[in-house]
Amino acid sequence: MTTPQSSPGAHQGLKGYQALGNLMGGYPDTAIFRRFRNAGALDLLYRQAELQKLIANWAHIASADQGSGDHPRDQFDLNFDLLYQAENWETNDRALGAQWRAWLKISDKLGEYCKSHRSPFLPLASASFNVRTAR
Numbered sequence: 001m002t003t004p005q006s007s008p009g010a011h012q013g014l015k016g017y018q019a020l021g022n023l024m025g026g027y028p029d030t031a032i033f034r035r036f037r038n039a040g041a042l043d044l045l046y047r048q049a050e051l052q053k054l055i056a057n058w059a060h061i062a063s064a065d066q067g068s069g070d071h072p073r074d075q076f077d078l079n080f081d082l083l084y085q086a087e088n089w090e091t092n093d094r095a096l097g098a099q100w101r102a103w104l105k106i107s108d109k110l111g112e113y114c115k116s117h118r119s120p121f122l123p124l125a126s127a128s129f130n131v132r133t134a135r
Contacts, residue, residue: 040116047113054109058102065099072096 014022024031065073076083076099087097 044113044116047109047116051106051109051113054102054106058099058106061099061102065095068095 062077065076068074072079072082072086073096076086083100087100089096
């Protein structure tokens, strides 16, 4: 049995979650936590589906920009500065910033997905994950 990491009798007088937390803190071998594997896997699947939808929307916008024949929209895939700055140009053409706004949504969701993907409930969560070897 593990030696307690808290002082003996420190849990006396505590009840419920406080007593259990104190016990688990003092004897780490007794700590038992649910991992919610099914719910966690479902959450990752939904996040992937949401990302796919956002990416498809961005690809549609990017394709429309590229085939627009309208400068600077037809140059966004070649010139990041144009893409990045287009949203700030004073114009009534909302299409100018649409591609960048769509990408920012992807970026936000991708950040959330990557954080949840490092969840301890999946063995896929590895600090040594390499995109090149994952393909």
